[in-house]
Amino acid sequence: MIYLDNSATTKPHPEVLEAYHKVAEHYFGNPSSIHHFGGESERLLTHSKKQAANILNVLPEEIVFTSGGTEGNNMAIKGIAFAHQNRGKHIITSQVEHPSVLEACHALESLGFDITYLPVSKEGIVNVDDLRNSITPETILVSIMSVNNELGTIQPISEIGTIVKKHPKIFFHVDHVQGLGKIALDFKAAGVDLCTVSGHKIHGVKGTGALFIRKGTTLFPLQHGGGQEGTFRSGTENLAGIVAFTKALRLIKEAQDENQVRLLKLNKMLREHLREIPQVIINSPAGTVPHILNFSVPGYKPEVIIHSLGEKEIYISTKSACSSKRSDESAVLAACQLGEARATSALRVSLSYGTTEEDIEIFINVLRRIVNELHEVMG
């Protein structure tokens, strides 16, 4: 199997699974139980939080463990909207955000909030002047992703942070799910107030993740109950998942620099080979993250290519897995105004630290053959 769909999800690291297993087996006590066994779990939870905070260069109390990206984004956006709506009901985001941001915003619209969806350039980048001009006295939140999940475009987070910081009333949320372990982002230095990260994109397990909430930020919780996680998220903690997430975080961060070099090389190789196939147009502009490469084969349904590759056990994806069940064009590529032909035929290859040069070679050869066959059959 050649797995090139790492932006959808990644294979859990064996050490992560081992940690998960150990904790699930030996520390199943509820951290809120007052007996010794619960106390052990509570200590492990506290220790995890300290470790995770250390790695992310934030304070332990600024971390809330979540079930992943969708929860983190919802918690941040709705949480800020509900807690601060008396100050204003305007939110700024972009047209290329992940569905968990866009749909949360749509839901808020139905509750009377006013949302600005910023357009992006052909490269998928938000224009900071547009953002600055969209700010009104009613604005309470700006939510922009660090790395686009379809194109791999890196947004100017620090610049946006600087602009937002000039308005003390506005919170800045970053969906960092695709950027974690791939690009450097110091939350505090970049002026970020809330930041979503997810475990299963960094070789952790599903159902894990965290939301950074800058100290002093108030949120209306999505879940009420026993007051766990500093009352931000009630519900018995998923301790095994939390420890596994923290471990995945350490592993990915430790390897980040070294792996970036490798990924850049693979990305370069992939681009060069794709350019040799005449029917292929590369959509990811230069300067994107190296682990995501988006391209189109206009005129051919992407599903056909996906399935043909699948027959050879090569797995890539169309758009993001979270939206690919809808049959229309890629909203991200449409927002970049790349034209309908490209937007409806986009494919995404996403690499991981385990991807090899051989994987790329095989993928390219098979893809070339499939495209040629399609060309012969369909013209």
Add this chain to the structure above:
Amino acid sequence: MKFDQIMVRYGEMALKGKNRHSFENKLHSNLSKKLRNFPAVKIKKTRDRMYVLLNGENPYAVMEKCQEVFGIQSLSFAVRIEQSEDSIKAAALYAMKEAEGARTFKISTKRTDKQFPIRSQDMNQILGGHILSNTEGITVDVHNPDVEIKVEVRQDAAYVTSQNYPGAGGLPVGTTGKTLLLLSGGIDSPVAGYLAMKRGVEVEAVHFHSPPYTSERAKQKVLDLAQEMTRYGIKLKVHIIPFTKIQQKIHREMPDGYSMTIMRRMMLRISEAVAKEQVILSFTTGESLGQVASQTMESMSAINDVTNYPIIRPLVAMDKLEIIDISRKIGTYDISIRPYEDCCTVFVPKAPKTKPSKEKALEYEQSTDFSEDIKEALEQKEVISFSQKKSSEAKFEDLF
């Protein structure tokens, strides 16, 4: 270019005459223990300063650690460069750019090596001009600069230092003896311990644990506090005294109004035994005058009566809010406010005497024999040692 060392300036220990040497040695040893997690770091002693040679370690991370070591007045980043105009210019500009938030500066050159062709005054002008023409919005202010960039041209090399960072002040821990801290788990006692450490005292702690009336988490809280305090104290030993039997006996057999006073007297008696065993010459407590019933003048007098060891009370004249401020600053506040019962809150009398008399306390105590219980408590004492390198959560390490 990168800062390759940190210059360490001593505080009042420079005044310590003949003892100075041992103070310096202690500081050197405390500092190297503090920086143990930066294996490449070397510490160089000179006549009146110390230099932490970074050898590639992260300057800001090392600086942060150094700022927690008592006995240091102030610190600066420094860079050692060859004795040439160009490299000094480059280093001065770098130092200016690294000085966060500084809008005004001043250059002070000292030319120890008189062979160096450019005189100090001329060097100041050359460097000032170089910085002005390579930065924006930064001006010279010789009277009250945000940052003073110091250049020292010596025989072996030139040194450029940048802005001053405040040190923790005080005296190196371990230079003024040992004290036994009565550590309850509340907000005050860790702060009292911290302030004792600041005056160079090495702290050991004693904690009274009354299971099942006090929970394991209450004990863990104290251990976490002890771990946190090693940031300043380098190491800390905690003596855990099983106190249940004595507390039960007091509750059962002593008049309610005097139970608190007598409990504290028992604690001091036990502490004295621990101090004798450990060759410790004083106690430190978090008492603050008038804060609670046990901290009235009469109460302190009645409790203090059982020992003639000096009791250091660093917080005696502080307001609660001042204490809380320090506790937040040193990182113990969030641990202290965890809501677990400690031994002082479990058997709270309905109406504690705020003006107990020592004579009465003694009279009541003599009606019952506590000596066996005290002996037993001391025999069953548990000792846990903390240092910075060892995390109390070592058992979890392999999970991460």
